[in-house]
Amino acid sequence: MAIKLVDVFLRDERIETYTLEWGLLNTPLFEQDFIDRARVRLRVDGYSDADIALARFTVRDPEN
Numbered sequence: 001m002a003i004k005l006v007d008v009f010l011r012d013e014r015i016e017t018y019t020l021e022w023g024l025l026n027t028p029l030f031e032q033d034f035i036d037r038a039r040v041r042l043r044v045d046g047y048s049d050a051d052i053a054l055a056r057f058t059v060r061d062p063e064n
Contacts, residue, residue, distance in 0.1 A: 002029050006038040007058040010051055016042065019062065031059040 001023045008016040018038050022029055035057045042052050 003062055004031075004034045005060050005062055006034050007060070008038060008042065009056040009058070010054060015047075015055075016045070034059050 001021055003019065003021050006018045006020055007014055008018070016038075018041050020034050020037050020041075022033065038057055039052055039055075042055065043049075047055075
């Protein structure tokens with residue numbers, strides 16, 4: 001299982017940090033996979049399509 005943190009920035013301010021887990025076996029994992037899931041979470045959390053389009057994303061490993 002892959003676990004990544006995705007920081008979401010809007011207008012140079014971090015607005016969200018999502019902890020995302022990916023449990024699929026034998027599937028290549030790319031940062032874009034986690035960014036796509038973060039975009040879905042932003043929509044669920046009520047952010048507008050315009051805000052999501054302007055958002056910047058940083059994918060990182062959780063701190064141990």
